[in-house]
Amino acid sequence: MRSLSAAWRAWRVLAHLLSGLATIVWQFPRLTPAERDQRVQAWSSAMLLRLGVTLEVRGTPPAIGPMLLVCNHVSWLDITVLHAAHHCRFVSKADVGRWPIVGRLATGVGTLFIERASRRDAMRVVHDMVQALRNDDILMVFPEGTTGDGAALLPFHANLIQAALSAPAPVQPVALRYLDPQGNTSQAASYIGDESLLGSIWRLLQARGLRAVVCFGQAQQSDGRDRRSWARDLRAQVARLGGWPAH
Numbered sequence: 001m002r003s004l005s006a007a008w009r010a011w012r013v014l015a016h017l018l019s020g021l022a023t024i025v026w027q028f029p030r031l032t033p034a035e036r037d038q039r040v041q042a043w044s045s046a047m048l049l050r051l052g053v054t055l056e057v058r059g060t061p062p063a064i065g066p067m068l069l070v071c072n073h074v075s076w077l078d079i080t081v082l083h084a085a086h087h088c089r090f091v092s093k094a095d096v097g098r099w100p101i102v103g104r105l106a107t108g109v110g111t112l113f114i115e116r117a118s119r120r121d122a123m124r125v126v127h128d129m130v131q132a133l134r135n136d137d138i139l140m141v142f143p144e145g146t147t148g149d150g151a152a153l154l155p156f157h158a159n160l161i162q163a164a165l166s167a168p169a170p171v172q173p174v175a176l177r178y179l180d181p182q183g184n185t186s187q188a189a190s191y192i193g194d195e196s197l198l199g200s201i202w203r204l205l206q207a208r209g210l211r212a213v214v215c216f217g218q219a220q221q222s223d224g225r226d227r228r229s230w231a232r233d234l235r236a237q238v239a240r241l242g243g244w245p246a247h
Helices: 002-030 033-051 078-085 102-108 119-134 159-166 197-206 227-242
Strands: 053-058 067-071 089-093 112-114 138-141 171-179 210-216
Touching (some): 002 033, 002 102, 002 197, 033 053, 033 078, 053 078, 067 078, 067 159, 067 227, 089 119, 119 138, 159 227
Parallel strands (some): 053 210, 067 171, 089 112, 089 138
Antiparallel strands (some): 171 210
16 A cells, blocks of 8 residues: 555656646746746645655745855755745756756756866856855755765865855855654655665655754854855754754
């Protein structure tokens, strides 16, 4: 029965993906930026409903930009969860842009793509981020640079924090956790190591009672810190918000 239920969920998710693609291709050109943001947030909330994921938002998301959000990274699901919590533009690895359907969706909502192995490309993306922040955008980055298991934080890379220094713009820490019905850290949405994307998706489709908790901290200015010290302090803030050890 669980497999049948997961298959039904999969069908509804695919239909919703195609609906989102149609919206981007046919409706987005006629919408204002604010209307696009509203559509993305509503679509993401509806996707979580189809996946059986409950969203809980704590703290206060940014009302306006410019703002750089920094968050821990657990899963391919993170972007949908965070879009449902509050619309923003993401900086994502270039591989996502090449995924079928999802890549077109990500491009359509303004995602900035980065080739993580290329130092030159990182410089290009920082430049694009600075321009976006100066245009009062709200951006989101995952400074761990890869997904973790949700039980602890990885070190934060400081490269993309440079955009907030150069713009200049405030940074707001965000913590994301996936919890099971008992309130414990859940691995249902995780996507780490050599696990296949399809395997991760199928496990999530079979999960029951999964809750995504997004905690927004207080926005802060650099106050004279360089990007490395600021990244360390932001990691400590994310750890506090998520209840992880700061070390």
